[in-house]
Amino acid sequence: MINPYKKNAKLVLSNGIVFPGFYFGASGTAFGEIVFNTGMTGYQEVITDPSYYGQILTFTYPEIGNTGINFEDSESNTNVKGIIVRNFSSNNSNWRSKKDFNQWLVEKNIVGLHGIDTRALVKILRSNGSMNGVITSEDKTLESCLKIIHDTPNMEGLNLSKVVSTKQKYLWTTHTQTNFDLRIRNAESSKKLKIVAIDFGIKNSILNRLVSHGCEVLVLPSRSSLKDVLSNKPDGIFFSNGPGDPSSVSEGIDLAKSLIEYGDIPMFGICLGHQIFGLALGGSTYKLPFGHRGLNHPCGENNKIEITSQNHGFAIDPNSLSKEIVRITHYNLNDKTVAGIEVNNKPIFSVQYHPEAGPGPHDSDYLFKKFVSLMLERC
Numbered sequence: 279m280i281n282p283y284k285k286n287a288k289l290v291l292s293n294g295i296v297f298p299g300f301y302f303g304a305s306g307t308a309f310g311e312i313v314f315n316t317g318m319t320g321y322q323e324v325i326t327d328p329s330y331y332g333q334i335l336t337f338t339y340p341e342i343g344n345t346g347i348n349f350e351d352s353e354s355n356t357n358v359k360g361i362i363v364r365n366f367s368s369n370n371s372n373w374r375s376k377k378d379f380n381q382w383l384v385e386k387n388i389v390g391l392h393g394i395d396t397r398a399l400v401k402i403l404r405s406n407g408s409m410n411g412v413i414t415s416e417d418k419t420l421e422s423c424l425k426i427i428h429d430t431p432n433m434e435g436l437n438l439s440k441v442v443s444t445k446q447k448y449l450w451t452t453h454t455q456t457n458f459d460l461r462i463r464n465a466e467s468s469k470k471l472k473i474v475a476i477d478f479g480i481k482n483s484i485l486n487r488l489v490s491h492g493c494e495v496l497v498l499p500s501r502s503s504l505k506d507v508l509s510n511k512p513d514g515i516f517f518s519n520g521p522g523d524p525s526s527v528s529e530g531i532d533l534a535k536s537l538i539e540y541g542d543i544p545m546f547g548i549c550l551g552h553q554i555f556g557l558a559l560g561g562s563t564y565k566l567p568f569g570h571r572g573l574n575h576p577c578g579e580n581n582k583i584e585i586t587s588q589n590h591g592f593a594i595d596p597n598s599l600s601k602e603i604v605r606i607t608h609y610n611l612n613d614k615t616v617a618g619i620e621v622n623n624k625p626i627f628s629v630q631y632h633p634e635a636g637p638g639p640h641d642s643d644y645l646f647k648k649f650v651s652l653m654l655e656r657c
């Protein structure tokens with residue numbers, strides 16, 4: 279019998295290196311920035327995190343797919359273009375699984391490559407930096423793959439959040455992952471706090487954490503104006519995560535600038551939202567060599583350390599921030615990059631990592647509580 283998963287496919291990197299392997303999921307060709315994630319769990323959330331839009335994701339965990347797919351854990355309707363794994367499991371088994379992993383990839387048009395040495399690939403990305411590449415199940419020559427890569431834009435300069443942001447505003451009032459979120463808790467206040475969230479590629483688990491902490495969230499498109507935000511009389515304003523280069527999200531940077539100037543409404547930003555705050559406060563961002571994507575990044579300051587979930591390729595340049603305006607509250611302790619900031623004398627703060635932990639450790643959930651406390655002080 280012919281093994282259906284032994285159909286030839288390959289990865290071609292922009293430096294001409296080829297990894298021959300086999301395809302699973304959707305057939306075809308996918309191109310984009312090749313990045314890697316070191317998490318050992320949560321592939322469904324990671325694959326559907328809108329911040330990966332336009333990228334091809336390599337998992338360093340050696341086998342992916344074992345627990346199938348359920349109907350609760352997806353972070354959005356957006357997904358990565360392709361995935362690369364050492365091994366994938368065609369034998370899904372989990373009490374929550376509702377769908378076969380391979381079938382789900384086909385339906386989402388995600389091209390999969392398996393059977394390559396992912397350790398060797400990650401070593402190349404770590405020493406040369408993230409680079410564009412192609413995975414294809416088609417019979418394409420090296421030259422035609424390199425031509426596709428050549429025509430693929432670099433991540434620097436790309437505003438991808440405008441592509442994935444919602445086109446219509448919507449309200450999020452209930453927790454949608456009730457079967458498995460061990461952190462579901464009753465809010466400390468009976469007053470429902472009204473958040474306006476600017477969607478640059480927001481994850482469902484962020485919305486669910488805000489709801490768990492006693493908020494209802496009105497999600498607005500990334501191109502919203504100061505008036506769009508203020509006319510909803512928010513108790514707090516949230517700037518979300520999202521794909522692409524933060525310095526190209528001029529609509530978000532301008533909105534953040536005017537909101538920071540406007541006054542005293544508590545504001546919280548995560549990942550792209552954090553980078554946008556940094557840019558709005560006069561700072562600059564730069565591209566990291568291969569980014570931070572995983573579930574065990576230590577962050578903190580002065581002996582207080584949290585283990586964090588991360589997914590980013592850019593960071594705020596600490597030397598670009600004015601001490602008169604901003605205080606750095608957290609550093610990534612692996613490479614000392616900026617991981618959190620707070621605006622002096624204003625209830626505005628942000629983190630580069632993902633306190634919603636979808637997936638990841640729950641150490642940083644206190645940040646949602648902090649956001650809520652800042653709002654309650656002002657109600």
Ligand SMILES: NC(=O)CC[C@H](N)C(=O)O
Pocket residue numbers: 329518519520521522523524548549550551589590591592593
């Ligand atoms: N998760 C995010 O919000 C990512 C932010 C940005 N696109 C980066 O790669 O740095």
